[in-house]
Amino acid sequence: MKLLFYLSGEFEDLAAIEAETFLKMFDGESENIDTQMVIGKCSDEIVTCLYRFGLIHEASRHLFSCSSLDELKDGFESMEIPDGALCVRVRNIGKRRVDSLRLERELGRILWKKGAKISVSKPDHVLRVYISNRIHVGILLHETDRKQFLLRRPDLKPFFRPGAILPRLARSLVNIAGIKNGILLDPMCGTGTILVEAGLVDLDFLGIEAYKVIAKGCAINLRYYGLPANVVTGDVKSMGLGDESVDGIVTDFPYLQSTKSLGETHELYSLALQEFSRVMRGENRAIFLTNLDVDDLVNEHFKIEHKLYQRLHKSLTRRIYVCRKL
Numbered sequence: 235m236k237l238l239f240y241l242s243g244e245f246e247d248l249a250a251i252e253a254e255t256f257l258k259m260f261d262g263e264s265e266n267i268d269t270q271m272v273i274g275k276c277s278d279e280i281v282t283c284l285y286r287f288g289l290i291h292e293a294s295r296h297l298f299s300c301s302s303l304d305e306l307k308d309g310f311e312s313m314e315i316p317d318g319a320l321c322v323r324v325r326n327i328g329k330r331r332v333d334s335l336r337l338e339r340e341l342g343r344i345l346w347k348k349g350a351k352i353s354v355s356k357p358d359h360v361l362r363v364y365i366s367n368r369i370h371v372g373i374l375l376h377e378t379d380r381k382q383f384l385l386r387r388p389d390l391k392p393f394f395r396p397g398a399i400l401p402r403l404a405r406s407l408v409n410i411a412g413i414k415n416g417i418l419l420d421p422m423c424g425t426g427t428i429l430v431e432a433g434l435v436d437l438d439f440l441g442i443e444a445y446k447v448i449a450k451g452c453a454i455n456l457r458y459y460g461l462p463a464n465v466v467t468g469d470v471k472s473m474g475l476g477d478e479s480v481d482g483i484v485t486d487f488p489y490l491q492s493t494k495s496l497g498e499t500h501e502l503y504s505l506a507l508q509e510f511s512r513v514m515r516g517e518n519r520a521i522f523l524t525n526l527d528v529d530d531l532v533n534e535h536f537k538i539e540h541k542l543y544q545r546l547h548k549s550l551t552r553r554i555y556v557c558r559k560l
């Protein structure tokens with residue numbers, strides 16, 4: 235099927251990688267991109283995984299794309315009408331602005347004249363019109379419940395430590411790891427934000443954490459969400475895991491201050507990356523967040539597919555490395 239993904243505007247680059255990962259996972263690829271939109275074909279099986287979305291707000295089954303409002307109306311005139319009650323919803327994206335209420339009424343009237351049943355309050359299908367640089371029309375398949383991520387904010391969890399990443403970012407990174415079924419490892423798991431998101435999309439997971447008290451807290455958080463407490467105390471520099479025993483890695487390195495000796499930092503990254511490569515199966519993805527540029531060390535074991543920057547505050551910019559095993 236051909237899908238339209240409507241992406242978060244806040245982390246658009248990452249959201250686009252997430253959408254492309256889903257398409258690949260289901261034997262497809264992206265065909266087109268537009269502001270906050272990715273369009274691509276993949277197998278129908280993807281509908282079983284839409285609940286996993288992190289930074290993708292919506293997915294719709296693509297009907298057509300066009301350039302102008304006149305073409306949009308023509309498209310509605312010639313559209314095959316789906317069974318059941320319909321409702322038209324217009325979404326303005328980016329800088330382009332149309333009077334969405336008026337357009338919804340106009341398009342609804344076209345369908346009604348063609349014999350469609352229209353119901354605004356209880357539609358069987360929502361026809362989504364995305365006004366991006368071009369105009370894209372689809373039947374809404376899934377809308378991500380964004381409130382769930384706010385409810386899982388780190389400070390609302392039973393065990394809290396400052397510095398935990400936001401759950402919807404963690405969810406997106408888990409998806410970008412590209413694991414359909416398998417084990418995700420977070421070898422510096424802290425309070426377990428990444429593990430919780432992996433567990434909630436039905437992946438198996440394992441956490442490693444250097445400090446016993448934090449590992450215990452992580453276990454409390456996992457149980458709070460009804461997930462197994464798969465977390466052990468250990469050192470990322472020498473993980474007691476077998477070779478090729480996990481399917482992907484998502485982790486967040488400690489944010490090291492310049493007061494730490496360079497030698498110690500170098501050792502942490504160098505040994506951790508070697509371990510990531512050893513414990514990962516196949517050519518899967520390792521994704522890690524850091525405040526440092528460590529391309530040279532990463533290149534020894536991984537191909538850097540994407541490196542993104544997220545400015546957190548004046549003196550802290552997070553780097554997001556999306557890597558594939560060499």
Ligand SMILES: C[S@@+](CC[C@H](N)C(=O)[O-])C[C@H]1O[C@@H](n2cnc3c(N)ncnc32)[C@H](O)[C@@H]1O
Pocket residue numbers: 395397398399421422423424425426427428442443444445448468469470471485486487488489
């Ligand atoms: C930036 S925090 C991770 C935050 C985590 N993503 C969360 O949601 O809470 C980095 C974590 O790595 C742990 N850590 C530091 N050095 C480590 C090591 N050598 N092995 C394993 N964990 C380590 C720290 O104790 C800390 O909890």
